[in-house]
Amino acid sequence: MKQRFVERNYNQMINRGRRPFDRSAYPDGINLIGLVRAEMGLGQSCRLLASALSAGEIEYSLYDFQLGSALLKAGDHTLDEKISEEFPYNINLIHINPDEMMLMYTRMGEERWNSRYNIAFWLWELEEIPEHWKKFFPMLDEIWTPSEFISNNLRKVTNLPVRTMPYCVEAPVDEAMDRKYFGLPEDKFLFLVMYDSNSTIERKNPTGAIRAFRKAFKSHPDVGIIVKVNNAKPRDMEHLKHWLKDCPxxxxxxxxxxxxxxxxxxxxxxxxxxxxxxxxFGLVMAEAMIVGTPVIATNWSSNTEFMNPDVACMVDCSFVELKKDSPPYKKGAVWAEPDVLMAAKYMRKLYVDRKFYEKIKYSAKVYIDEKLSMANAVGRIKKRVGEIYETFERNL
Structure with a gap:
């Protein structure tokens, strides 16, 4: 019943039409809408956008969009002073998953869309754009994404302007948080695998990394593996522990x-x-490069825009068609199947070849500092916002 109500409101808005952008209706600036407090990738990405707006001295306000899920941790309060229920500025930048667009519209209300320039900031992992996204296009004036991989796929299905706005990536650390702090041994060479159970285990594929580790070392006394899981589900943990049961x-x-x-x-x-x-996008891979931890990664999709064989261990892949739905991905879609044997060889090489290890570590940090710098992110955003305002003034 609730879904039908939301759909009806949405359809009424589209049929009635919304008032077009009017720069003079509200002060210049950006209302950034997203999971501001969420302790997950989408929340961190939203906070990175806020950092870029702040660094660029762009007037902005934050609206904390809450999904209300008990599984979603929302305890990051670093930007609380900017969070507001008001929408004071003339651009809405909507950094949420497309599937939440109707829910967000009903919460915001029609007036907060009218007369503003509405930009969706969307992420998607596959080449096939979901068909149902198309019904959201009339709500928008423009779409931003963090990678050309996503942008190019969206351009195939919409005439809206689609702009690539890579995140600025920052990764502050606390030197007091050493291995002892995390309960980790000092005398082991440690590989790290991370994922969030709220993302699909099939796409993140921690099992692939574990299989590569087993092939490379398995019972090696001086090598270990850290498995970091956010929002751990019992079924996922059983699955991971099954694959690692023989590893000490x-x-x-x-x-x-x-x-x-x-x-x-x-x-x-x-x-x-x-x-x-x-x-x-591949935010954690970028963060690893920044803090000086070499990365082994699949050589496909958005992460290839800030990684290459000179700065990371890029693993070849084949492509497979999904034989059944793997929500939110549909049967028939295509994704990568990374070469586990190649990944295992990289694991061994990083362990035994110190010169290679140091080369990757140093090259990655230099490359990522330039590729995903704050200056680059700020410059792109300011340039595009300026163009939006200039186009409006020209058309008066």
Whole structure:
């Protein structure tokens, strides 16, 4: 019943039409709408956008969009002073999943859409854009994404302007959060695998990284693996423990950590491994590169825009068609199947070849500092916002 009510309101808005952008209706600036407090990738991405707006001295306000799920931790209060129920500015920047658009509209109300320039900031991992996204296009004036991978796929299905706005990536650490702090051994070479159960285990594919680890080392006394799981579900943990049951040096971390603690954990690992099947951006890989932890990653989708074989261990992949739905991904969609044997070879090489290890570590940090810098992110946003305002003034 609730879904039908939301659909009806949405259809009424589209049929009635909303008032077009009027720069003079509200002061210049951005109302950033997203999961501001969420302790997950989408929340951190929203906070990175806020950092760029602040660094660019762009007037902005934050609206904390809450999903109300008991599984979603929302305890990050770093930006609370900017959170408001008001929408004071003339651009809405909507950083949420498309599937939440109707819910967000009903919460915001029609007036908060009218006369504003409405930009969706969307992420998606596969080349196939979901068909039902198309019904949201009439609500928008423009779409931003963090990668050309997503932007190019969206341009195939909409005539809206689609702009690529990579995140500025920051990864502050606390040097006091050492291996002892996390209960990790000092004398092991440690690989780190991370994922959030609220993302699909099939796409994040921690099992692939674990299989590679088993092939590379399994019972090696001087090597171990850290498995960090957010929002751990019993079924997922049973699955992971099954694959690691014969491995002696396994360290599970399932506590929800602050962002600084997560960054510090990544820094304490020797290598970060992501044998994902698709990524909408790959934030944790970028953060690992920043803190000086070499990365082994699947050579496909959005992460390839800030990674290459000179700065990371890029794992070849084949492509497979989904034989059944894997929500939110539909049967028939295509994603990557990374080469586990190649990943295992990289694991061994990083362990035994110190010169190679140091080269990757240094090159990655230099490259990522430039590629995903604050200056780059701020410059793109300010340029595009200026163009939006200039176009409005020209058309008067």
């Amino acid at each position: 040096n396994v360290y599970y971390i399932t506590d929800t950590l602050s962002k600084v603690a997560v960054n510090s954990l990544i820094q304490q690992a020797d290598v970060f491994v992501s044998l994902h099947r698709a990524e909408g």
